[in-house]
Amino acid sequence: MSEQGRLKELLSYQILDTSPEKQLDEIAEIASIAFDVPMVLISFLDDSRQWFKAKVGVVSDSFPTEASLCKLTIQKPDNVFIIEDATKDERTRNHFLVVEGPKLRFYAGIPLITPRGHAIGTLCLMDVKARKFTDKQIRLLHILAEGIMSYLNGRKTILKQKRNIELNAEKLKQLTDQAPGIIFQLEVSPKGKVSFPFLSKGVHTIDPGMNVRILKKDIGGLKKLIYKKDFPLLVNSLKESAENMQDLNIEFRINVKGKITWHLCMAKPEKKEDGTITWFGTFQDITSRVEYENTIEQISFDISHMLRRPVTTLLGLSSIIENDENLDAKKLKEYSGYIHSVSDELDKFTRKLNETYIKKSEMIKKIKG
Template sequence: MSEQDRLNELYSYQILDTAAEKQLDEIVEIASISFDVPISLISLLDDKRQWFKAKHGVNSDSFPIEQSLCQYAIQKPNELFIVEDASKDERTMNHPLVTDGPKLRFYAGVPLVSPKGFAIGTLCIMDAKPHKLNDRQERLLLILAEGIMSYLNGRKTILKQQKNIEHNAAKLKQLTDQAPGIIFQFEYSPDGGARFPFLSKGVYNIDPDMDVESLKTDVSSLQKLIYMRDFPLLVNSLRESADTMNDLNIEFRIRIKGKVTWHLCMAKPEKSNGVITWFGTFQDITSRVEYENTIEQISFDISHMLRRPVTTLLGLSSVIENDENLDAKKLKEYSGYIRSVSDELDKFTRKLNETYIRKSEIIKKIKG
């Protein structure tokens, strides 16, 4: 395991230079009280400094790595590093913190070891007078260090989960922004308040100047866009969905700058603490409605235009079948009638074909 691997493990906790956290501050205070020492620290060591995540009895936030006693402790991750009298220990007797400044004598450090086996820092206690720890005290120091690492590991997991949530939320937002139509969340509260906590970017396809932020607290600006005749139907449908908790499914028109478009709203309601929330979509169905209207008109035209010539042909067939004195002259006369009706049908079919051609663009839109 290289020093760079250890540093990478430290950085993975995303904890350097973060604000104080109460749980860790309490641990260092417990350590000072339990061991009757003035100084206790939770130290994290990178390649340049020893930074204090939690401290008791020290004013500074860090020491240069060269002045750190904890640098010795992390070299053996599975052992306690204890110096009962630093002035008499060859490892520390010439250290600046021993010869100058606080003139430390006692130091005990427990490496803070990650699940991967890297010592990212220490829990350490210090005093200006010598100390000797018994087995129970050493065990307590180890328990406190384990508690610190449990907290740090839990914190790391939460940060990772938050990052995943943020990443997934960003991906979901990209999907909703690219989705056809509008994806929405609409809330209605018992006091009559209505709002859209969420609207996808598709709303700008309806009106590029839409003030989406205002819709998060007030829907009155959107109400003004609803076609006047359709507004009561939309309100009643919402009320019925709220009363029965059945899905909302309604078609209505929107008028913007003189242009009228058809929209389909489909949403599923949920109720919590009296607030009803619909999750659903708005789809522009103008092309579909125009297509259906075109087909309906074509069907009407076919029915209306064919009725008279077909009735005439049926009448001629009946006359021919029942004419007992049918001769060549009469047959020629009947043939003239049939040709006249046939010409009328031919003109109609040509006109019908022209209608289909004019409406072909609508059909193309529907089929994509």
């Protein structure tokens, strides 16, 4: 295993320079009690230091690598490294920690091995007295090291999942911000407090100057924009949706500096255990659709109103011609003149109607633009 690969693996655990964690502190304490040693370290070695994640009987937070005994431990990751009397071992008798410092005599260290086989750190026991180490104690040291790695691997998985969740949440936010209209999450607490835990950037299409951060906590800014006559209808619809847990579907107007636009709100309610009602839904600007519907309605009215008289006249002439037993060429010519006159009136009306609605169509296009 290369040193570069080992360091990369160590960094993947995101453990260096992190705060103490109860689970590892407890393992260090258990080791101190079980082996009856005054000093225990759970440490990790990078390219320049041995950093202590959990410790018993040690004041400092790290040692330079050259002052570390644990560097000898990770060099042989398949073995437990034991020195029963450091003053008699050629590898350690001149070591700083033996000659000076705490004047160590006993050292037992076991590498912390990742699933890929990299030794990223150690669990080590130290004493200022020389001592023997039994096979049962070696087995217990293995069990504690396995417990540490089990915790670290679980911790790594959680951090990875958290990161994936954060990335997915960021991607989702980017998508919702680009979605047409407004995507929202509205909450009403049992005490009646109303808030928007989530609002997409589409809210700026209503009012570019709206402060989304403030709006999430205080919906008063949005309330002021809702057309006064429509607000009670919106409130009643929310109440009905909450009481019956039915989907919300309501059209209402918004007034921004005198410009009135129509919006459609569609949302599905959910009730939490604490009684909070949450709606997940959308606001969509439907001004163009409303304008279109109004135009079609006006066209229908205009056609019905303007065509009523000439059509009635034609029907009357048709009835007269049909029932006139003394119809001759002179009368037929007279009736033909009437029919021509009414037809000419209808032609002028349809031409004028066409011109009028071409202009209205252009106005709608400008509204959409």
